Amino acid sequence: MLSPADIDRIRNDFPILDREVGGARLVYLDSGATAQKPHQVIDAIDEFYQRRNAAVHRGAHQLAVDATDAFEAGREAVAAFVGAAADEVCWTKNATEALNVVALGMAHASAGLGGAEAQRFRLGPGDSIVVTEMEHHANLIPWQQAAALTGAQLRWLPLSDDGQLDLSELDTIVDETTKVLAFTHVSNVLGTINPVDRLVDRARAVGAYTVLDACQSVPHLPVDLHDLRVDFAAFSGHKMLGPTGIGALYGRSELLDALPPVITGGSMITTVDMESAAFMPAPQRFEAGTQPIAEIVGLHAAVDYLSYYGMEELAAHEAQTASRLIDGIAQIPAIRRIGPPADEASIAAVSFDVDGVHAHDVGQVLDSRGIAVRVGHHCAQPLHRRYGLTATTRASASVFTTEADCDAFLAALAEVRPFFGLS
Amino acid sequence: MLSPADIDRIRNDFPILDREVGGARLVYLDSGATAQKPHQVIDAIDEFYQRRNAAVHRGAHQLAVDATDAFEAGREAVAAFVGAAADEVCWTKNATEALNVVALGMAHASAGLGGAEAQRFRLGPGDSIVVTEMEHHANLIPWQQAAALTGAQLRWLPLSDDGQLDLSELDTIVDETTKVLAFTHVSNVLGTINPVDRLVDRARAVGAYTVLDACQSVPHLPVDLHDLRVDFAAFSGHKMLGPTGIGALYGRSELLDALPPVITGGSMITTVDMESAAFMPAPQRFEAGTQPIAEIVGLHAAVDYLSYYGMEELAAHEAQTASRLIDGIAQIPAIRRIGPPADEASIAAVSFDVDGVHAHDVGQVLDSRGIAVRVGHHCAQPLHRRYGLTATTRASASVFTTEADCDAFLAALAEVRPFFGLS
Amino acid sequence: MPSWQRWQRCGPSSGCRETEGDTMSDLQQLYQEVILDHAKRRCGNLPLTGAPESGDALFGSSHQVNPTCGDEITVEALYTPAAGRLHMRWDGAGCSISMASASVLAEMLDELTPDRFAEVEAGFHELMHSRGRGHADEELLGDAAAFEGVSKFPARIKCALLAWMAFKDAFVQAQAAAEGR
Amino acid sequence: MPSWQRWQRCGPSSGCRETEGDTMSDLQQLYQEVILDHAKRRCGNLPLTGAPESGDALFGSSHQVNPTCGDEITVEALYTPAAGRLHMRWDGAGCSISMASASVLAEMLDELTPDRFAEVEAGFHELMHSRGRGHADEELLGDAAAFEGVSKFPARIKCALLAWMAFKDAFVQAQAAAEGR
Numbered sequence A, B: 001m002l003s004p005a006d007i008d009r010i011r012n013d014f015p016i017l018d019r020e021v022g023g024a025r026l027v028y029l030d031s032g033a034t035a036q037k038p039h040q041v042i043d044a045i046d047e048f049y050q051r052r053n054a055a056v057h058r059g060a061h062q063l064a065v066d067a068t069d070a071f072e073a074g075r076e077a078v079a080a081f082v083g084a085a086a087d088e089v090c091w092t093k094n095a096t097e098a099l100n101v102v103a104l105g106m107a108h109a110s111a112g113l114g115g116a117e118a119q120r121f122r123l124g125p126g127d128s129i130v131v132t133e134m135e136h137h138a139n140l141i142p143w144q145q146a147a148a149l150t151g152a153q154l155r156w157l158p159l160s161d162d163g164q165l166d167l168s169e170l171d172t173i174v175d176e177t178t179k180v181l182a183f184t185h186v187s188n189v190l191g192t193i194n195p196v197d198r199l200v201d202r203a204r205a206v207g208a209y210t211v212l213d214a215c216q217s218v219p220h221l222p223v224d225l226h227d228l229r230v231d232f233a234a235f236s237g238h239k240m241l242g243p244t245g246i247g248a249l250y251g252r253s254e255l256l257d258a259l260p261p262v263i264t265g266g267s268m269i270t271t272v273d274m275e276s277a278a279f280m281p282a283p284q285r286f287e288a289g290t291q292p293i294a295e296i297v298g299l300h301a302a303v304d305y306l307s308y309y310g311m312e313e314l315a316a317h318e319a320q321t322a323s324r325l326i327d328g329i330a331q332i333p334a335i336r337r338i339g340p341p342a343d344e345a346s347i348a349a350v351s352f353d354v355d356g357v358h359a360h361d362v363g364q365v366l367d368s369r370g371i372a373v374r375v376g377h378h379c380a381q382p383l384h385r386r387y388g389l390t391a392t393t394r395a396s397a398s399v400f401t402t403e404a405d406c407d408a409f410l411a412a413l414a415e416v417r418p419f420f421g422l423s
Numbered sequence C, D: 001m002p003s004w005q006r007w008q009r010c011g012p013s014s015g016c017r018e019t020e021g022d023t024m025s026d027l028q029q030l031y032q033e034v035i036l037d038h039a040k041r042r043c044g045n046l047p048l049t050g051a052p053e054s055g056d057a058l059f060g061s062s063h064q065v066n067p068t069c070g071d072e073i074t075v076e077a078l079y080t081p082a083a084g085r086l087h088m089r090w091d092g093a094g095c096s097i098s099m100a101s102a103s104v105l106a107e108m109l110d111e112l113t114p115d116r117f118a119e120v121e122a123g124f125h126e127l128m129h130s131r132g133r134g135h136a137d138e139e140l141l142g143d144a145a146a147f148e149g150v151s152k153f154p155a156r157i158k159c160a161l162l163a164w165m166a167f168k169d170a171f172v173q174a175q176a177a178a179e180g181r
C-alpha cells in the first residue's frame, strides 16, 4: 500500500500538479479521460529528441540504430508490463485505432483480402458479433461498421440496474453463430470490472474470438493478457501516464500473423511491385509508415514508473480512493451514482447525476474550485441511455490522488445544488 | 537567402547536432526519412505536458479548455502554413494513415457506407485508379488495397530514364474511366518536383479526384494547397521539424464531409445507439479517439519555426544544397546518380549507386565518419526496380545543412570505393 | 386569438442585474441571476405545434445539437409579416446556460422586428466570441447582456448560442416558406 | 566424381587475420580483410542445380530474405550421410557482409560434420548477438571469427546470419527428405 510519503513523492513527479486553476490548487480528477505525465516521461521524450531521434528499422547509421533500440526496448517493456510477448504488441496511435484494426481487419478478411489464412476471420450473414451495452464508442462503432460491411449481426450483452453486465442471457446471446465477443475489461463510466474469465470461457465454448478493451484496466490494475486468455486487446498510452499519440494492439501471434492489415504503406512489406505487395509478419505488418517513436520512448518511461511502485500497490491505492469517493458521494443529498454497489470491486471512476443540475453546470462549479472532472456521455451514449440519462459527471483518480483531493471534491460537490438554488 | 549567420543560428537550435558519432561531429543527411527537431519544438511539447495537458473537446474544466485551444490553434497554424482552411485539415498519425483514410474511405463508400453523398467516391470494375511508378509505398499499397476491395483497375504513369514522370501517355493512362489520380508532389528518392498543374488539369478533364502526397514538398518548398487545386493531400509532421506521431490529411471541405470515415470511435460522432452511429462533419469525423495533442502543439511550433525563416528562403537554401550535392557526386568516379538532370529543379534528396559497393556498405563507411545517410529502397521498390537497382544511398538535407556538411559527405563518399579496394 | 398570441406566456423579466463588476468571480459572472432565473422559468418552452393551419403567420422549425455535449433543442419560429413580429417556442434539454439562453431569446423576440433581431443576434454572436474581452451593450442586448460572462468559457459558448442558431435557422425556413407562397 | 565433389571449388582461405585489437576502428573490425576478401571470392556462389538426380546425397534448399534491406539468398544443402559431410552452394545478392558470410560458410562446411556444424552455428549465432561484448572462439569458428566486429552493428547482424539461416533451413529440408525415404 502506498504510504502518504510515497504519494507526496509521486506528486512531486507531476509538474502540472503545481498549477493553480482559478486561484485554487489543481485537483485533477479526470485521469479517466487522460492521465497526467510524470517528469520522467516528459524528460524521456525530450532526451530522445535531443540525442537519438531517427527513423527506425531503416537506416544503417548510428542514430537509426539508437532509435531502433529505443523503439524495440519500448515494445519489450510494454509487452512485459501487460504479460505479453514482444511480438504480440503492435503500435497504434491510440486504443481506438487498435480496435479498428481488429474489426476492419476482419472485414477485410471477409472481403477476401489476406489469403487463405485470413479466412478464419471471415464474417458474414448468419454470423454474429457480440459487444456490451457498457462499451465506449471505440469498442462499439467499429463493430457496427464491421457488421455493416460483412452482413454479420450485431448483438449485445445488456446492463443491470446496478451497473454490471447482466449475464443471465449470456448463453443465448453468445451462441454458435458468434464469431467475436468484444468487451471492455473495466467500464470508463461505471468503474465496473468485468468477469473476463466467464466471458472468455463462453466465447471459447462457441469458438468466438475475444477482443478486450483494456483502456481502463491497464492503467489501474495488474493486467496479464496471457492469464486473461483473450485473443486481442487494446490500450492507450495517454491513459497510463504515457504520452498522447501512442496505443497498442495485443494479439496472439498466430492470429496477428493471419489478420490482414488495415493501414498499409512503408515499413510493413517484404516485396512490392506496382500491382501487389507482400506483408511482413506481426507486429510490423500493422505498423505502416513512420511510427510514434518518441511516444514509445515516453510510454516505456511510463511503464517503468508504474512498475517501480507496482501495479498491485497502485491498485490497492485506487480501491481505497474509489471507496472514499463512492462513500462520500452517497452522503450528499439528491445525487444518483451509476455503477456497481459500494462493496463490489471497481476502479476509482465514479459517475453520477446531480438532481436538477446539468452535468456541465456541475463541472463548471467544480472547475471554479480547481477541481477538474469530466462531464458528458464519456463516449458511452448507449450506457447513459440505459440509465435514462444523457450526461453524467465523472470523477476519476490516478496514482497521485490523495484523500485531500477526494475531500476537496466532495466538499465542492456538496455546494453544487445550493449554488443553483436547490436545497 | 539564408546567410551563413542564419544557418549558424539555426544549427544552435538543434540540440542533436552537438552529438558526436564515432568521434566525428554528426553530419545529418537523412532528413528525408525524418527531420531533426529544433528546441522550440521539443520545448513546446514539454511545456504542454507540464502545464496544459488534458483531453480536448470534452471536458468543461480549465485544463481541457487550454488543451482544446492549443489543439485548434495548431490546426489553424498548420492549415495556414499549407494554404488551407482550418476545417480542411484532419489530424492523422502520419501521412500513411492520411493516404489510407482516402483510399479506404473510397472503398467503404464503394461498399455502401456513408450513404448517398458518399456515392460520388464509388469505385468498381470498369473504373481505374492511377498512381505513378515513383510513389512511396504509402501512396501505392493503399491504392492496391482499394483496387482489390472494389474491383477497380490500378494503372500507373511510368518513369523516364532521367528520373521524371514520363507523361507522354498521360491522356491514355488517365482516361474517362479514371476516378482517382494519386501522385507524389516530390519524389523522396529522386528529389524530382512533379508538374502538379498538368496532372490536375488532366484529372479534372476526366472528372478524377486528385490525391497529392505532399510529404516531401511541405517540409522543403512553399506549398499552397488551394493554389495547387488538388482534392486531397497528405503530409507528416516528423519530416517538417515536428514530432513523430502526427500527420495531416487535407481535403476540400465538401469532399471531406462526404467521405466515410475509416477509423471510428469516440469524439467523431453526434449520436450513437447500439445499432448505428451518426458522424460529425470533417475534420472531427476523421479524428476518432484521443488525438496526438502534444504532437500537434509540437507541430505548431515547427511551422512557426519554418515560417519565421520563410519557406521561400528555405527552398532557396535547399536548391543550393541540392546543386552542391549533385555536382559533387558527379565528380566522384563510378557513381550513378538517379534523378533529374542537374539543371532541373529538385529538392536536396539525392540518391545514387556506387558501382561495386552495396548501399549498406556505403552507408556504413559514411556512418563511421559521422555522416548519417539512408540506404535501401527508401520505401520505393518499384522505382528502384525501374532503374535496375534494389537499393541506393540517399543524402537528404534540411534547413541546417551547411556547405561544410556537403563537403564532408562528398569527401567521405570519395573514399568508399578505395576502402573496398576498388579504384 | 391569433396563433402567435398563444406563444406569449411570460411577462417581462424582473431579473436582478446589479453589476457587481470585477468583484464578481468568473463563476458568478457566468451564472448571473438573470440566467439562473431564466434557466428555471424557461419562457417559450412550450409544446411544439408544427406549422399553424391558418393565419398569415409564416412558420419554420429547426433542430440543433450541441456536438460537445449532445444536448438538443428544437425551435419553432413564427413570423407575421403584417405585424412585423417574430415569435419562438422551443423544446429541448441542456445545461442552465442553454436553457436560459433559449428562454431569454424567446422572451426578447416578442419585442423584436426581424431587422432588430438581426442586429441583436449579431451583437450577441460577437459578444460570445469576444473571449471575455467584449462588453455587453445592454441597450442592444437587453437580458441577453447577462451572458457576457459566458464568453470567458469557450466550452460554454455553444451552449449560449444553441437556441439562437436554431431560431436563426428556423426563421430562414419561415422566410423561405414565405417566398414559396 | 560424386556430386558433392563438384561443390568444392575453393581452397582453404589464406586470409590475413592479424588481430590489431583495440587499435582497429570499429569499421576496420567490421570489414576485416577476411571479409572483404571473401566478399569478392564468393566461395560456393555457383549455379544452383536443384536436387541431384542420383547418389546417396540428401538435398535441401532454402530462400531467405533480409527484411531490413530486401536482399535475398538461395542456398542448396547437400548431405552425404555415408561420408558425414555437408556442402553448400548458393546464389544471391547483398552487402559485403552477407556475401562474405555465405562464402566463409560454404568454405568451412566442406570440413564439417553435421554435429560440428551445429556447434559452430550456435557459436556464431551467440557471437552475433553479443552486442560487441563477445569474443570469437577462433578454434571453433575458424574464418567465421572474423565477423566478431559485426556484433557491434545491430543493423548488420542479419546480414551476417542470412546465409547461415538459409543453410540451416536447407539442411533441415535435406534431413526431412532423408526421413521421407
Ligand SMILES: Cc1ncc(COP(=O)(O)O)c(C=O)c1O
Residues within 6 Å of the ligand: A266, A288, A289, A290, A291, B032, B033, B094, B095, B096, B097, B136, B138, B139, B184, B186, B187, B188, B213, B215, B216, B236, B238, B247, B379
Ligand atoms: C514521399 C513520401 N510519401 C509518404 C511517406 C510516408 O510518410 P510517413 O512514414 O510519415 O507516414 C514518406 C516518408 O517516408 C515519403 O517520403
Ligand SMILES: Cc1ncc(COP(=O)(O)O)c(C=O)c1O
Residues within 6 Å of the ligand: A032, A033, A094, A095, A096, A097, A136, A138, A139, A184, A186, A187, A188, A213, A215, A216, A236, A238, A247, A379, B266, B288, B289, B290, B291
Ligand atoms: C474504455 C475505453 N475504451 C476506449 C477508449 C478510447 O481510447 P483512445 O481515445 O485513447 O483511443 C477509452 C478512452 O477514452 C476508454 O475509456
Ligand code: FES
Residues within 6 Å of the ligand: A360, C066, C069, C070, C071, C094, C095, C096, C097, C098, C158, C159, C160, C162
Ligand atoms: S452543456 Fe449542453 S448545451 Fe450546454
Ligand code: FES
Residues within 6 Å of the ligand: B360, D066, D069, D070, D071, D094, D095, D096, D097, D098, D156, D158, D159, D162
Ligand atoms: S544489407 Fe542486405 S544483407 Fe546486408
